[in-house]
Amino acid sequence: MNALDQTSGHTVAHGASEGLPSALEQSHTYATHRGRPVRTEPRAVRIVLTVIALAFVGLFIGLPLVTVFYEAFKRGWQAYVAALVAPDALAAIQLTLIVAAISVVANLLFGLVAAWSIAKFEFPGKTFLITLIDLPFSVSPVVAGLVYVLLFGSQGLFAAYLQAWDIKIIFALPGIVLATIFVTFPFVARELIPLMQEQGTAEEEAAISLGASGLSTFFRVTLPNVKWALLYGVLLCNARAMGEFGAVSVVSGHVRGLTNTMPLHIEILYNEYQFVASFAVASLLALLALVTLIAKTILEHRLAEEDR
């Protein structure tokens, strides 16, 4: 269709220049002289647009990022390190690492299992199932935390059972883990499903028909094919798991040194006007975000190369 447009446009211009020399000849030379005359905007417009775009990104993204590190180091290295080795900060870092580890493993396993069933088989209702898996992305983090309080809290649907068995979920580690798994639920699956669908089933079918078992087909054929996408999903999942604030805030109970993750610790320090300490902890998470983005850029490059 595009090629057709171009050729027809060309013949029109050509025919015109042959038939009616005087007036239309001029428009023809105009077109050829400037090559592709109006393919881009005037230089001034280009500069103005570039400046607007850079100012917008700088103001809304660049400056906040710089602020985190500037505020963290405002009182020098010693204050920075002191804030990070404070017992409450260390406890928060430890809790965040534990929660992220459990959530990432859970979503990694779920992502692989879900992608296998969705990408390697044809069955009705598939699109709806994918929508359901994506659902946690569109739920407000606060609502995500609240639904677990409604299930497991003191007024919750399962309150009686939990009390009888003396199990504590809300205001404890299990609640924080559950809320984190909820908000990071789609990350790994949504990276794997489209890629595995695109790759089809031919390689797996070949392996099976040559006598490989289902498991060895998965580990030797499928997994190597999706390893970069899997790593990519895990990275994004991890960044979100370590940084989740709203959902965790609702279920955690904010017990210092016990149920405070790093984002919650940042909030407490900030509300106590301990700005340097707050930004020091925040700088660790900002660093994690930067590392995640750099790794993501490298992985995207790899994925693009493998596509070729």
Next chain:
Amino acid sequence: MSASSSRLRFRQPSVIPGFGLTLGLTLTWLGLIVLLPLSALFIKTSELSLERFIAIVTATRTLHALQVSFGLAFAAALVNMVFGAIVVWVLVRYDFPGKKIVDALIDIPFALPTAVAGIALTSLYAENGWVGSLLAPLGIQVSFTPLGILVALVFIGLPFVVRTVQPVLADLDQELEDAAASLGATRGQTLVRVVLPSVWPALLTGFALAFARAVGEYGSVIFIAGNLPGISEIAPLLIVIRLEEFRYADATAIATVMLVASFVLLLIINRLQRWAELRGSKHG
């Protein structure tokens, strides 16, 4: 295999094993982690009488909070649609030093925890902050006002617009623009009549994604908002406040409104994405 037996099958036949096991695990895990908790919200809401539900949702403070959340989310998505379009245009069509870094920076709001973004924006736009001190002489206060909420929502929404529109514009065949130009269109006409219709579905999708995210946003907003009831109190914060006051019915009712709104938005976004894909394949 006879036609009748294959029609009875739930899935198409395949030599690959593990369908029952993996689908079963997927549905179980999805049910336990996502569907059961979400249905708990509806079960708890159904325990309220209709009058009670309406009374909670139409209370002045609730209505204000919903208005603040939805209104400012809409405004922020609009800002992002306009400036996001400029950013995409510059990133795809122009060359300048440091372009790759700017491109990578766009994803920061995806990766930076909301609480970190919240305290950074608050310091930046406070009266003694780098940007706030420049705006203060003009009589513009950002931190601790609704304007601050808008700033936070613009921050978290920008990558949704940019990352949705960017691939579409990059795939757009520039020969279409050449054709329009050679047929005598001015650059402005080409942009409005040729480029804009091609990226419009993607722009709308990006707008809807940014809006959906901003409506439920909590972490980056509560630090900068000031949180004055009726002025700068967002709906998710009101849910948290009601929960801390042990007013579970109130929290549940407001959360139900938010959840239904996000379902509706999800449906709209799905429609938009399908439209965008159709548009893309037509031009591709």
